[in-house]
Amino acid sequence: MAFSNGAPSIVQDGLIFSLDANNSMNYIGSTSLQSIINPANTGSLQGNATVAAIPGGIGQSFYLDGANDEIVISTSGNSV
Numbered sequence: 001m002a003f004s005n006g007a008p009s010i011v012q013d014g015l016i017f018s019l020d021a022n023n024s025m026n027y028i029g030s031t032s033l034q035s036i037i038n039p040a041n042t043g044s045l046q047g048n049a050t051v052a053a054i055p056g057g058i059g060q061s062f063y064l065d066g067a068n069d070e071i072v073i074s075t076s077g078n079s080v
Contacts, residue, residue, distance in 0.1 A: 017041050017073050021051050021060040033071070043073040 017035045019026050028034050028042070031049075035041040045051075049069035051060050064070065 016075050017043065019043070019062070021062050041073065041075040043071050046070045046072050
């Protein structure tokens with residue numbers, strides 16, 4: 001199923017984890033995250049991964065430096 005409001009469609013079939021750096025509902029701790037579509041699915045920021053403001057003040061994004069940062073996701077007890 002795809003959803004659209006005039007923008008390109010977002011496919012959600014089979015989607016198990018969805019994050020939005022601008023949505024405070026994603027944060028359940030300083031490094032802990034939960035999925036927007038299924039709060040039972042959680043994740044954690046690893047290494048030096050952070051949420052940072054986008055230059056120009058247009059929101060936030062997840063910042064991973066490409067060295068050792070990652071977001072580890074767990075769905076129903078299984079990491080993906």
